[in-house]
Amino acid sequence: MQPDTFFRRRRLQSLLFFVVILSVTYGSIVLTQFDVVRGLLAVPQAFAWAVVNFIPDERAWSRLPNILSKLQETVLVAIASSTIAAVLGLGLALFGANTTRPHPWFSLPARAIASVFRNIDVSVWALILLFSFGQSGFTGFFALFFVTLGFITRVMIETIDEVGVEPIEALRATGASYGAIISQSVIPSCLPQLISWLLYMIETNIRSATLVGILTGTGIGFLFDLYFKNFNYGSASLVVLVTVAAVLLIETVSNAIRRIIL
């Protein structure tokens, strides 16, 4: 190829790429009725407003115990739903993975169930579960549980298949039963990965739980919504600060754990 045509073609390709991106962006702006000028102006306005109004005041600090107890509720729901989902997800993954499934017919249903669970967004699950569980902690718990179950199953299927068939065949050759193979070989070799993904899901679920809390009227999300809609911005800002501190703390702890176990 002539160097001249090579560069011309590359330039044409990148030009085409930007034209596509630009038209898609323009289409999205029209479709979502996004007011670009108002959007651009709003960013400095919002931060200028925040510097003056979005700061914890006396009243906010006096509410700190209440805020912390709601935060604890949200964090605990995130941890409980993720942990239970991780255990069951590992079980479902054993049915779905190519190397550990008891029978080839188990694989597809296990993968399909996991796919439906994780591809329906957590907010959608919450909206469906509101019908039966109402504004109780169960709505958020099950919404987070379903999505996490689907996700953990998928990543654990990948992990189990990556470990490969050799250790399983070695154990089978010694006459080990299915249960012994799973508990002595598959689970120990997958456990560090499982914990790592579980910690990742806990981080994600704390943020999702905040969102679900706004829909179901529970936890820290509800508290933020309440303060915010009553123009109690000082307290709302404290909620944000406390949430950020919790998320960053959990992120730091899980990164430390991950560095040691992986």
Added chain:
Amino acid sequence: MEASLPSRRIRLRPRNRANTVLQVTLITLVLLTAYGLVTLDTRNIDVFAALGNMFNDFRIVFLEARLERLSWFELFRELMITVGLGLLTTVTGGIIAFFLSLFAAQNLTPRQVTDTVKALMAFIRAVPTVLWVLFFAVTTGLGSVAAILGMTFHSISYLVKAYAETFEELDSGILEALRASGANWWQTVFQAVVPSTASALLSWTFVRFEINFSVAIAMGATAGAGGIGFDMFMASAFYLDLRELGVFTYAVLIFAILLEWTATRLKETVGIKRPV
């Protein structure tokens, strides 16, 4: 012979730091889970009756789904609005994140600058997207403008981390070769960094689009962003119509599966494994 056998069981797993941490983590999580379940705010509902209702609701949602208030064309339009929200915030976020991530990669920028940018991004990322959206809603009012700003903010912080880590994995020889030949900083970026990481950057951007699609549904439901999320919220909280909610659920499920399938193919070709 009996006496020479070890009296205790043979330790199968060595007692090292990794195993200890693993066990402590597991026990802590189990205890926290138990405590979380005991203290769960049940509002005195009968769990078993509610579980029965749940399965019945699932049956209606998945087996009796039908449209009541919207036409199929309107459903498609609403879905496209949600997709549009996801696309717009991903593209805008991606462009801004690209330039910011150059200042967050340690092999391109001095340490003091990258540490500052990374800390700022970690803070933005730690705030849930919905709180960003509600924050911007103070000056713009609830609606698509606040939702787009909030989602873009969170996308930027996510993509800066992903992009910067991609840049940092770059072979240092490439950068040295360009620097040695006298290329300036921007030339290094556009002649070496961008061409060798372009497919990974695109792949990460698509992963974020996948996330932003679900975030857009959630913002429609909680922050008045419009699109299919808002219709779902209305069907659930206002009309109490599980059948129509079922159609919406199918619509987002099918689209999400398509996105996931595409993302998996992309990740396989580029070789991305870890999440952010």
